[in-house]
Amino acid sequence: MTSISALPPGLAASAARVGDAGTVLGDEEVTAFVTEQLTAHPFDGRSVCVLVPDATRTCPLPLLMRAVHGALHGRVTRLTVLVALGTHAAMTEEALARHLGYEPGRLAETYPGTVVVNHEWWKPETFADLGTVPATRIAELSEGRMDVAVPVLLNRAVVEHDVALVVGPVLPHEVVGMSGGNKYFFPGVGGKRIIDVSHWLGALITSAEIIGTSGLTPVRALIDDGAALIPAEKLALSVVTAEVADGAVDSAVDDAVPASAAGPTAETGSGLHSVSFGDTRASWASAAEVCAATHVTYLDAPVRRVLSIVPAMYDEIWTAAKGFYKVEPVVADGGEVILYAPHVTELSSTHPEIYEIGYHCRDYFVGQWDRFAGVPWGVLAHSTHLRGAGTYDPATGEERLRVRVTLATSIPEEVCRAANLGYLDPALVDPAAYAQDPDTLVVPRAGEMLFRLRTR
Incomplete structure (x- = not known):
């Protein structure tokens, strides 16, 4: 068995949270919480890079982005939305507009002062070099299965802003245990080597042992090590989505066979059980507690x-x-x-x-x-x-x-x-x-x- 550690005592409790496994929040509750938390945080005069998932995650991103933009616009010097593709295909302007909730070509009308960019993982110039996770650490985390040093490359947009704000869901995940938090940096907007090593480490341990684990898995520890090298302040709004009810076969079949090439909307099945805010580790841990009760x-x-x-x-x-x-x-x-x-x-x-x-x-x-x-x-x-x-x-x-x-x-x-x-x-x-x-x-x-x- 691979060692999976308990999280530090009180880590989840250090994040603010609205909702729990037994609730489904209304839009007004979500907006009020996001507004309250971001208004109270010292963003004034700082630049902010907002990391969001691509369309392969269920999340009411337009709702969340409207609240984030409303709380930050006019206070921050720059606001960049970076889509954490990992190594997925880039999103088109039409797809980005659906995903974030604006009319194609009219971003400035919905989110004035905001730039939206894909993580261009296929371009070497995308990345900044933050250092290295040494081979001895990889050997420790892998319990001797691997012995390689890992260069930590990260999208320059994160490094070139004062604050990195992750906005996205926490879900059971086959490589890291529970997704979200620092995973938006690695593999979300990270370089190829740390993606390859983290995923192969997870494969060696096996998905069956890792998936759905809300403790500190070896892969989570690796990406936390990489995130520790990021100079920006790291915050997260981690959400847990409300699932479609079991037995909804007909509607699920409809969703599996889209009527057009437009694809699903970003808000399909997008109720929220909870929203957590804090640093990326605490916010993730808070959401993972809820996710373990709602998504298993x-x-x-x-x-x-x-x-x-x-x-x-x-x-x-x-x-x-x-x-x-x-x-x-x-x-x-x-x-x-x-x-x-x-x-x-x-x-x-x-x-x-x-x-x-x-x-x-x-x-x-x-x-x-x-x-x-x-x-x-x-x-x-x-x-x-x-x-x-x-x-x-x-x-x-x-x-x-x-x-x-x-x-x-x-x-x-x-x-x-x-x-x-x-x-x-x-x-x-x-x-x-x-x-x-x-x-x-x-x-x-x-x-x-x-x-x-x-x-x-």
């Missing part, structure tokens, strides 16, 4: 099959795979997860290496490290996360996987099978019929709610 569903027994209805905000398998990560813990050995996403047409638009290596368990890569060490480690990690637990015998070349993964998407069958994934024609999928099968769990809007087996 417990089952008494494993199921043979899961039909994950993937929402349109995940437009390729690189992100749609979350529909597997969050349900694998409740699938019986030899069972199957079907990712139902007719709108998905490709594995990844930004990581072509995944087409070359396909999807395999961790031991498949570790057992052939000379062959795969040169593949970006973040790609290897993504591969293992979608195949879950398994074994590989170097002597025979046999890989045994715990569960089957089947794509019911618009990706051609030959591509699926070449990537070591199953194929099912999405036209043959009837979610309502699957819902009547006692051996099948149907998960509406899969990707954010984590399913676990209840321990006895």
